């Protein structure tokens with residue numbers, strides 16, 4: 168391509184062309200790498216593990232994190248253990264479990280959800296919390312971001 172030019176000038180031009188190509192290709196390569204690693208995170212099976220004994224009548228809920236997402240695990244009055252996304256569907260504050268309601272409460276704008284995570288009409292949240300799959304083996308609990316009903320085994 169640059170054979171008619173002196174060797175030194177030819178090498179400089181080749182380096183400039185290679186650098187220019189790298190300059191335009193690098194952002195696309197970076198974006199593709201980020202997309203691929205993000206897809207891998209979504210497909211990951213990361214879970215939070217805790218003991219059912221940590222959920223007592225005096226402290227029936229616990230906030231855990233699964234893949235960076237806050238999740239609230241609750242022991243209901245009938246001893247059923249359930250997990251829900253803990254991010255309020257209004258503006259993203261973290262909800263807390265209120266056994267006396269029973270249900271979930273968001274202190275940011277007094278948002279309320281019933282015990283099934285369904286938003287209560289008249290409060291700010293307009294969509295429910297998502298119930299998540301809880302696998303229980305004796306006292307060991309394993310919570311993933313898999314919505315309940317879409318996984319292979321739940322309790």
Ligand code: FES
Nearest residue numbers: 255257258273278
């Ligand atoms: S962020 Fe929860 S009610 Fe507004």
